[in-house]
Amino acid sequence: xxxxxxxxxxxxxxxxxxxxxxxxxxxxxxxxxxxxxxxxxxxxxxxxxxxxxxxxxxxxxxxxxxxxxxxxxxxxxxxxxxxxxxxxxxxxxxxxxxxxxxxxxxxxxxxxxxxxxxxxxxxxxxxxxxxxxxxxxxxxxxxxxxxxxxxxxxxxxxxxxxxxxxxxxxxxxxxxxxxxxxxxxxxxxxxxxxxxxxxxxxxxxxxxxxxxxxxxxxxxxxxxxxxxxxxxxxxxxxxxxxxxxxxxxxxxxxxxxxxxxxxxx
Amino acid sequence: xxxxxxxxxxxxxxxxxxxxxxxxxxxxxxxxxxxxxxxxxxxxxxxxxxxxxxxxxxxxxxxxxxxxxxxxxxxxxxxxxxxxxxxxxxxxxxxxxxxxxxxxxxxxxxxxxxxxxxxxxxxxxxxxxxxxxxxxxxxxxxxxxxxxxxxxxxxxxxxxxxxxxxxxxxxxxxxxxxxxxxxxxxxxxxxxxxxxxxxxxxxxxxxxxxxxxxxxxxxxxxxxxxxxxxxxxxxxxxxxxxxxxxxxxxxxxxx
Numbered sequence: 385x386x387x388x389x390x391x392x393x394x395x396x397x398x399x400x401x402x403x404x405x406x407x408x409x410x411x412x413x414x415x416x417x418x419x420x421x422x423x424x425x426x427x428x429x430x431x432x433x434x435x436x437x438x439x440x441x442x443x444x445x446x447x448x449x450x451x452x453x454x455x456x457x458x459x460x461x462x463x464x465x466x467x468x469x470x471x472x473x474x475x476x477x478x479x480x481x482x483x484x485x486x487x488x489x490x491x492x493x494x495x496x497x498x499x500x501x502x503x504x505x506x507x508x509x510x511x512x513x514x515x516x517x518x519x520x521x522x523x524x525x526x527x528x529x530x531x532x533x534x535x536x537x538x539x540x541x542x543x544x545x546x547x548x549x550x551x552x553x554x555x556x557x558x559x560x561x562x563x564x565x566x567x568x569x570x571x572x573x574x575x576x577x578x579x580x581x582x583x584x585x586x587x588x589x590x591x592x593x594x595x596x597x598x599x600x601x602x603x604x605x606x607x608x609x610x611x612x613x614x615x616x617x618x619x620x621x622x623x624x625x626x627x628x629x630x631x632x633x634x635x636x637x638x639x640x641x642x643x644x645x646x647x648x649x
Numbered sequence: 650x651x652x653x654x655x656x657x658x659x660x661x662x663x664x665x666x667x668x669x670x671x672x673x674x675x676x677x678x679x680x681x682x683x684x685x686x687x688x689x690x691x692x693x694x695x696x697x698x699x700x701x702x703x704x705x706x707x708x709x710x711x712x713x714x715x716x717x718x719x720x721x722x723x724x725x726x727x728x729x730x731x732x733x734x735x736x737x738x739x740x741x742x743x744x745x746x747x748x749x750x751x752x753x754x755x756x757x758x759x760x761x762x763x764x765x766x767x768x769x770x771x772x773x774x775x776x777x778x779x780x781x782x783x784x785x786x787x788x789x790x791x792x793x794x795x796x797x798x799x800x801x802x803x804x805x806x807x808x809x810x811x812x813x814x815x816x817x818x819x820x821x822x823x824x825x826x827x828x829x830x831x832x833x834x835x836x837x838x839x840x841x842x843x844x845x846x847x848x849x850x851x852x853x854x855x856x857x858x859x860x861x862x863x864x865x866x867x868x869x870x871x872x873x874x875x876x877x878x879x880x881x882x883x884x885x886x887x888x889x890x891x892x893x894x895x896x897x898x899x900x901x902x903x904x
Contacts, residue, residue: 552730555700556744556795557720566743570734647734647775 435616443621457625460591460602463519464629467526468587475531475583476576479538483572484564489539496535504529505593512598522594529590530583537579538572545571574648577641584633588626603629650714650721650798650831651676657696657706659689665856666692667703672850672859674799676712677829679869681842684852685890685897690835691803693857697833698722698801714798719748723797727804729784731776731791738763738772741791758794766790766820782813786820793824800832806841815874818844826870839886843879844872851889854897861889 417437423429424436447453478496481488508525515521545568553563595604603625610618652674659667666689674680682690695701697708699722714721731740741759750758763769766786776784785805792800806814818841824830825845836842842849849863865872865882872879 548726548728548730549732551700552724552726553743555698555720555722555724556791557747558744559747562747566746567732570732645734647777649775649777 431616435620439617440620440624443617444624447621453625456601456603456606459599460595460604461629463522463526463594463602464587464591466519467523467591468530468584470523471527471530471587472534472580472583474527475534476538478531479535479576480542480564480568480572482535482539483542484568492535493539496532499528500532500536504590508594508597517598522591522599525594526587526590530587533583533586534576534579537582538576541572541575541579542568544575573644574641577637577644580640581634581637584637585630588630588633592626651711652697652722652799652831652833653709653711654693654697655707655709657693657703657708659692659696659701659703660856667696668856668858669706670852670857670859674831674833676831678847679825679830679832679834679845681846681849682833682835682852683837683839683842683849683886683890684857685854685894686837687897687900688852688854688893689857690852693852694724694801694803694833694835698724700724710798715796718796718798720744720795721798723792723795723800725785725788725792725800725802725805727807729776729781729788729808731784731787733776736773736775737768737779737787737790740776740787741794744791744795762790762793765793765824780813781809782817785809785817789820789824798831800830800834802832802834804836805834807836807838814838814841821845822869822872839883840874842886843882844874845869849882849886851886854893855900860893 420429420434421437424431424434444453447456478488478492482492482496483489504525507528508521511521511524515524549567549571550563553567558566591602592604592607595602596608599605603622607619607622607626610616610622654670654672654674657667657670658665670693672680682693684690692701696703699708710721732743735743738759741762742755745755745758759772760769763772766789768783768786768790771779771783776787779787785808788805806817809817822845834842834845843865846865847869849865851860851863852858853860863882863886865879867876867878
């Protein structure tokens, strides 16, 4: 029999499947910080450009030790929680209404589209007039900023709920409330939660902006004060706190997803 | 309880789908509906159970359903329609929760129907970990839980592979012989129709009309695959819809 000759079929099915690799994220941070540290120490990064990471960490440490950190952090976290709870709560309610009722959809979708692109920071003076310089104007700013993205994410998620499941619910004579609570809301939950990641990041941005105007305490006030004194260590310490807040919020949403969407496996 | 369809006409916009369909579903019998794709058989089934309103004609329940029936007209869907966020037991419980039953009663009914469908060991499993056949068994258990007077089955085995289909057909025959139920069974599979149908209504292509009603007299439990009599019925059904199916296949969708 003749010898079998030929080429191997080349493999071409790889890629396009990003997986999960641990510790790389942290390694990127560490390498970047070490580079800056080395650069500032050796002098190829001037200390007007960037502060030394070790100095920033020192500033953070002394902030925590003197208790000043908590004086700034606690009001910020409070504003973040109250403002985003109001915005997200109202956003989910309005989003579900748009998803379920033709009249709400016809009336509110254009309104939301009109509000969404307005930079909410530009409205801060208006909120100060409406709600005063105190906490309410900050809540209102954060609430409005989280409201629109939550509405858009929620009604998109409700639209994507499998109609066959809703029809099943109707065919078994489930009540309207049961269909909404047991079929529509759980079905929309993945979309609502991924919208939450976006809206909570926006909440942190707006929190800082609100605290830059008319607040004595708060991370935003701290960053503003440091910036106006060109105190880069304190500026970066404040920015680092905001970043860490963002990472924590993202992690919390991830935990909520793992719990609420455990059926996806 | 009997179900009677009287002169059902339906159209989507300008497209006529059903053209005056009248059918009787006598108590304790399975009526199969077959016809070329797009002939409106699924639409007719949705109309029969009140999920869609026909342009004209009516669906009449003759007689009262048994008092214990929680949902007289109950569907089995082709895509199973299980809630992925509920376990097997949770999916069955879903349809019992709106009927003012106590927790204990719900648990008891759920346990009973899961035992009858051989799913009791899977009660905590989620749909994503079940095979297609098991998913449809859950849907059958869910339907059993509400004690239907008429089962409305929309191509229940079409999403399954051939072997699973055989097994589930045996299950359905078993369920029927133990307690004869009334059903409309929509399918495009002629073998299913001759295995499960007491009568088989052949619809023409769009706009659907009843072309013929074939009666299969062999008792359900005596029907076997490759039974010459059943094969003769199947050949006859095929000859009835072959040309229609061919013509329907060449039509533009939505045209």
